Amino acid sequence: MKNAVMNNAVMSYALIEVEAMAKKAARGAGQSWGMAEEAAKAASWLCAQNLDGVAALACALGSDAGQGDALAAAVAISDTAGAWPPEGMRLEVAFVPALLLPFAAYAARQVAQPVTLSWQGGSAVTDGHRLCLEDLQPQDLLHSLGQVAIRIGGTLGEPQEHRTRAEPDAADWQQLADLAQRTYAPASEESRLKGAGAGLNDND
């Protein structure tokens, strides 16, 4: 591949590229296609909120312990929105807290109210479209913050800048690419001829 031109610059990706890569990486890591779609939308949503969705997914898919749990717990937040007890939800441990945010946002849209996630020493509030971090650095969200409380309500402060591109760390991107590679069928002459359907001459 001839990517020489931009090799030294930071690569800028369209969010749909993040989504496509994330979906294949999650699938390559063993997730079902439906869960992989969730992982993909989540990674792209985080990037749109100026957070490193690629790093978050790389963290979640990279740790053998808790990988499936991290995504399943996140998905359950939006799947059960509207059925939370009055005091909200509580997760004993959030492996990759960043991954919870997109699903909290979906929940906020569903209940048409802000949703607040609180950890020891910090919190995040989303109204479904915007996200605001209180006393948290984006980097904190990539590692376990222990117990997290999720409840309906909260006041949105200064929201994260909205982005239309992502500039992930090259090593994180490569980690996703390596996982994605597992979803591709190895090349074979048979596949080249039959699978893509070469037939009549295409140079006339």
Add this chain to the structure above:
Amino acid sequence: MSDNRQMAVARRSPDQVMRLARLGSMHQCRLSFMRVLMRRMASDGWQFSRKEFAVGPDGVGHAVYVAQGPERAYSLVAFAHDLPDEMRSDRVIATAWDATFALYDGIPSAEDIARLSKNVPYQEAGRISERELSLSRANRSVRLWQHVVSALAKGEQPDRAQIDAVGYLMRTTAVYGSGKFGAADYSVIADRPEMGVPFQAEMLSVYLTRAFVRDLVNHMARTQGGAAAVELAPDIAGSLGIGNSTGLGLGPFIINHPVLFNNWIAAREEAIARVRALGSASADAQAVFKDLVARSELSIARWRSEHPVQQAKIADLRQDMALLKVQLAEFDLNSAAPWDALLTWSEEALSLEGRELLASLVLEPYGALVDDLAPSMADRDPDGFRIDGSMPVGELRALLEASYGWALPLDWSAPEQRARAWYVSAEKLEPRLGERFEEPIEPYETPLAPARDAATAYGDLEDWPNDEPIAAFLMRHPEHRYTVRRSQISARAPYSEIRDNTISAELFPVDLLRVKLAFFGATHFDPRSDRWLRITMFGNAPYPEALSPDNADLWVYPEAQP
């Protein structure tokens, strides 16, 4: 038109419309993306200019074509190359092309062009940026290019029969947009009025490519013939479109974008229903329709294919046109609800090709009634993807039965029902279709068989109580998340699911490609195998310098030569 409505006519049912044989017989219509683009550019008074044409006598160089709309400009940056014959291939495995293109968002600077010149010629192996909206390439028609250049160089016009037999001087292959290879995401431009209908940037890029190709063939003829050379006659240039070779890569799109695909089909079905609901047809409307029936015959006469499946379909369509003419001679379009009567007749009398052509043709006199549907073809629902976990199992079960009722009784363990598997090749990262029981591809299967997956989910739901929330089922069965999502989408989007088996031994994959290309506005579908085909885009269209509200609408139907 309100005084001309009879009682509401329902849209055709998904069971009728969403069969592959019918989708694979669809034709362009007023709502096709090329048609929408041309009407908008004409009515908004877009201005076009050739800002640069720096192509040498060897045919190598670049050119810039600017389309200036009311608020924004878009520029095609074209690179012409000297491609050895043996490297020319329309397959995605190609690595070099006769010409390569990017659509730039605005008017490019010299720095932009320098940057693009180091990336665009390499296509998938290069990178473009958020300033670009599409990336594409084209190869010459070897048959026609040389003939046209040598004829013009000698001061003669090319042979009309050869022009008609091919229909284009260059074929595009992939036209990548929407964030591919670093281009701007669609969401960046989706709120612009001129980009609100799907694929407008890609269609604009192809339209400007057609002008570049005409200019390039004239340039090459001048280079070869000097003072003796003549320019391609406007009527011949006008009849030429841009070809396109489309492979399997396009097929998964309509399955992977169920809401979007629904919106395309739903818009056309709503348009058909509105026209069927008309109590009468004015003399003007009848005249437009009859004129276009005649012009369609001309287009069909020029439609050639070497593929036996398509040859048979074209033969059927020619027969359909003969039947239609007889019917129009006998049937009184002044009778009540004439379009409804005509379409009802067609369902019994014509082949699927003929029925779908007629369904597109009856829309033509009624732009004022149906053109407002075009913006509804975009997918603007940011929550369409979300699963409602509170939906009771019983409700989900009913959705599965509604969308996949036809698929539930099939024996999905039978080899012929799942003979094929879709996968992505490591080689070019392109979708391919293989034989599940003959190739080692099943571990790599991509989810393009929603009906099979729905049947499995339906089985696993069997013992779940109706009032349990679907979220509980998904906790136990995350593998059915894909199906649950699609089923919930189908509740809002009745035309989202193809009602045929997309991994059957009987699948003719070109059907999946054809319906998408028809919505683009393509004509002259020419399958080259069961999984790739050629088409013509913008054939008979006015060139940018001649585009006006008078010729922006019905150009797709050729007029008889004087």
